[in-house]
Amino acid sequence: MPDLLRVLPLIAKQIRRRPLRSALTLCGIAVAMFLHSTIDAMRDGVERATRVTAEDSVLVVYRENRYCPFTSRLPQYYGDRIEAIDGVARAIPMKIEVSNCRASLDVVTFRGAPPEQFVELYVPDLEIIAGSVDAWLRRSDAALVGEALATRRRVVVGDRLDAAGITVTVAGIIRSDEPQDENVAYTHLSFLQETSQRGGTGGVVTQFQVKVTDPTRMEEVARAIDAEFARDPDPTATRPEKAFVAAAASDVIEIVEFASWLGRAALIAVFALIANSIALAVRDRVREHAILETVGFTPARIAGLIVIEGSLLGLVGGGVGALGSLLLLRQRPSIGMEGLTVEFTAQPGAILLGLFLAVALGLAAGLLPAIRAARRPIAGSFRAV
């Protein structure tokens, strides 16, 4: 380590030696790492929103063969029949209105739920960071707004939030680990039913959120619910909440999967940029490496200087790219589709992994030129230039 500290200024001077070449290389690495980190965050967001885990205990009951809140209409009285099924703890009717049914970067989703049931089943998992649940209960047009949506729409407690022809008063801002809660405005069910004016007023909901008593019985309970309504005019399709998101967001998932190939290509670009830059630099410095060996630097130490230079390029360029990605992801971008949200957030682990990859690629890219430089005969190097 002390060895490294002693030669770092020398390596830094070598990087600054060709400022334009170094700047272009760093720019390329930064852009590639920005792409990689951002795409990685997208993939991570999709995974978090769609991966069903053993702890999940919520089923979504939707109208069979319907994929959009505008067309999924279920009678509210289904709730009592669902709660009577073995394995169901609670069934919360939910009315959903969205400003845009298609995939979009700025979808506003309203979810109407019966206040008492909402407070009992949802509020314990939410953090109220502004306003209060009491204020939400007192006003019929009140909404508890997810932090990401509030930030995106720049609303605070007391403001009016207007979208999809519905206007609510912000009674509180909520924070949650679930992306669906972060990008939604929770209202009273009756308010949303009356305001939306679509499919009649009371008595019709979009879906039921069903809490099961035992997470290991999710599939069994889902089958039982669908069997219960199979011969009704409005048959149901019941899935775990995250599987429901996965089905609704299948197009987005495919796009993100494709984009992840771009992320991998970005890593190859990082490797190629550093390898090219180092190879040119080593070719420029044949005589200097011979001087270093003449004054006592071993071939391994000279190779080390070159490899560290590649890693430093990776670290600086990758750091700038990761920082850019972090700044973008701090805005908490998300894609909404059919009332559901896939949120892209910066995961420190993913950013650090990206940075590590950039350094490792820099190291690998410097390896071959380093070995070549270390093997070149000294006397021949003086003659070659």
Next chain:
Amino acid sequence: MIGIECRALTKKFMKGETTITPLDSLDLVIEPGSFLALMGPSGSGKTTLLNLIAGIDRPTSGELLVDGLDIAHLSRSRLARWRAEKVGYIFQLYHLVPVLTAYENVELPLLIHPLSRKERHARVQRALELAGIADRHDHYPRQLSGGQEQRVAIARAIVADPPLLLADEPTGDLDRESSTAILKLLRKLSEDLGKTLLVVTHDIATTDYAQATLHLEKGRLVTEPGEEQRHA
């Protein structure tokens, strides 16, 4: 102080289909602490001999003992470490690193030694003062004259205090005034610090400063009748 002994030292290499023999079965003994000038026409093997003694080239055959150590059989890494301790090399074209200041160029050989920043500073400062270039320590090579660059190169060669100094035409690219100053400096280093000094030169003036002069021709030493091949 360090002595050198060459026994049947030969260097050959191929140029196209022709075998070139810059050194041909050379026998030579250089006593510790001596200051020798090595003269001869171009292609006589002067620089090749210097490179072999410095361990930056390898002989084809023969023995080369420097300070009793047969350096011809050391690995490249061990040779580099050995050079760091024992050899200071001065080039005709100075070969300073252009992105480093005079101070940083002189500091280079010390970066591989386990010395504190303070110790390195003291040594660099002393070497710059000995070479008479301390006032230009923060100048880059492009801001220095040829004579000043060569002083920096000499400071770099002596900064790690090696007992053996090898100089390949150190005045070859300098005017008369600068040459004289450099030769005086080399003699001072030999006399005051007891370094063994071998200088390859075309400049006859160098022989005035050296204790003895060797003549090489076609890879062999040219000696007067009765003169032994033991020098200084």
